[in-house]
Amino acid sequence: MKIRFLVLICSLLGCECLSAQCVNIGNKRILFLDYDIIERLDGAELKMHSPIDRGVAFYFDKSWEGSSCAYVTIIKDSTFYRAYYRGRLTSKTNGAKQITCVAESKDGVHWYKPQLSIYRIAGYDENNIVLMNEGDVSHNFSPFIDINPKRDLRYRYKGIGGKEGKGLFVYQSIDGLKWVKMKEEPFYTDGNFDSQNVVFWSPEHNSYLLFFRKWRKVDKVLYRTIAMSRSEDFEKWEKYKLLDFGNTPIENLYTNQIGFYYRAPQFLIGIGARFFQNKKVMPDSLFTRMKAAYVNDCSDVYLMSSRDALHFDRIFMESFIRPGIGYNNWTSRTNYPALNVVETSDSELSVYVNENYMQSDAHLRRYSIRIDGFTSICAGYVGGVVITKPIKFSGTKLEINYSTSAAGEIRIELLDERDEVIPGYSKEDCDCIVGDEISRGVTWHGKSDLSSVEGQIVKMKFYLKDADVFSFRYYR
Known part of the structure; x- marks a missing residue:
């Protein structure tokens, strides 16, 4: 018994x-x-x-864009796609002023630059500039579609940008083309921000999640890392926390590009750029001939994921997208992924990568992967x-x-x-x-x-x- x-x-x-x-x-x-x-x-x-290389999406080839276009955001909105990115005016177009440009597509594969008349630049009345004369905001302006059910329904688009010492500012737009500052003071100030900073409404967490650049010192060496804060109303923000990557090697994570996966929003996926400082690949003999700038470092693309927005799994330390053949792919600040993965067919997702940075043929490249096919x-x-x-x-x-x-x-x-x-x-x-x-x-x-x-x-x-x-x- x-x-x-x-x-x-x-x-x-x-x-x-x-x-x-x-x-x-x-x-x-x-x-x-x-x-x-x-x-x-x-x-x-x-x-x-790893995604499959599908070729150049479009070149950064307008005179007002320059070769240092960067920090691209891809947005799929119903029947069209937009790519927002930084442009930097050359000395011939009124100094090193930074602007925000846009490209558009009907399928995410074939892209064009719309002829807008929002700003006049260097004698051009029609151009693809959507934000200008906003100081450092255009350096890393990052838009998103606000899906918070309590938002102001007139303004579906929001965007953030800024720098350390001044903070991050928030803008809003009805159509994603004409932007206005929501308020004069920054909405968040406690960060370094010298990267693309990302914010979005997470339905799983019922709050806005903000991911941004912070510096972390380890053994007297500074590393670029990522911090997170959250807010229920975009007004009151929690004290930031540094992301936890578990027992993985410390690396310079230059961008985070975190967002929720649309088919499984409980998963947050980051497809960012990691930076290897002073790891030079290009021989000195090619530097002048290729007319490349920033050649002393190299970068590639990493993959990470999370469920709670704080602890991120970096199970795969190998590169998600390698730089590839050709020394032009091995310069500093090239191979930086755009924010957001988007569906471009009923079986395909597209990932876009900023390549050939500060080179005459600087461009955005498209890679594809099957739906759900990260792992x-x-x-x-x-x-x-x-x-x-x-x-x-x-x-x-x-x-x-x-x-x-x-x-x-x-x-x-x-x-x-x-x-x-x-x-x-x-x-x-x-x-x-x-x-x-x-x-x-x-x-x-x-x-x-x-x-x-x-x-x-x-x-x-x-x-x-x-x-x-x-x-x-x-x-x-």
Whole structure:
């Protein structure tokens, strides 16, 4: 009797412990950006996928733009795209004044410079300038579409810019082209700000999140790092906190380019530039011939993610986008990604990178990656298994974003809280999945219904052979 009682108690405690560890994912789309939902990998791995080079999006070729265009922001607004970026007037156009320019596109692939008449510059009545004569604001002006449900509905667009000592100022716009300062005093002052500073409304956190440049001293050496503050109303801001990157090497993170992922807003993704100071690659013999400036350093693109806006996973320390072939890609302050990843087809995301900085052919380049395709769980030809932590879900169907080879396949098994196969949802019951789709329903003997296990604590067991799974979601 005592033994049976102890077994019963241990069993109950085990279930309570499992329930406490359970991740309630509801019907949210889950990407494999971290190990938070992964319990075990056996013959499988978490893999980062680098975007594919799609060529030049557009050149910074207007006389008033100059070759030091930088800090690009991409915004997709309904049926069109805009790229905002810094221009710097040359000595022939009234000194080193900084301006904000814009390019537009109907598909995110083919771009043009609109002929606006908002400002007159160097004799040009029609140009693509949207902000001018605002001091240091145009150095790093960074717009966003404000989706706060309590915002002033007349002004969908907001933008910030500024520098250390003066602070960050906020502007607003009805159409994203004509901007006005919201108030004369800065909205935030406690930062260094000598980079592109980013702010947006996060529906997951129900607040504005501000990410900006701070300097951090380690062993008497200063490093560029990132700080975060939040506000519910854009008026009162919390004291900043430095981002926590866990037990990873300290690097100069020049830009952060953080935003929430539109298909899974609980994930914040940063695709920024890291800077390697005094790491010179270009030979002296090429410096004059290439007419390049800033050649003593180099940069590339990194990937990181977070759920709480403070602790960021830098699981992949390797470059997300390498500089590539050609010394023109290995100069200082080139390879700086634009803010925001945008959808450019029903299967493709586009990432844009500022390249050939301070060179005659300075430009913005487009890279593409499949939707949800930043990372995946994957296994090779011999196969592998991935088991999730205990989860609860809401929904009666399961879809996955996946890719296999012709020889490969995927099967998914559901386990209960004791790691036992749930009848009807075994590997053998699961219909074999082969192909390459952004959305594929999972079935067991031709049936997709999961109502019998909805709300229960389960584990997912992925059987992978020469296959990748990029995301999954339960739905009705």
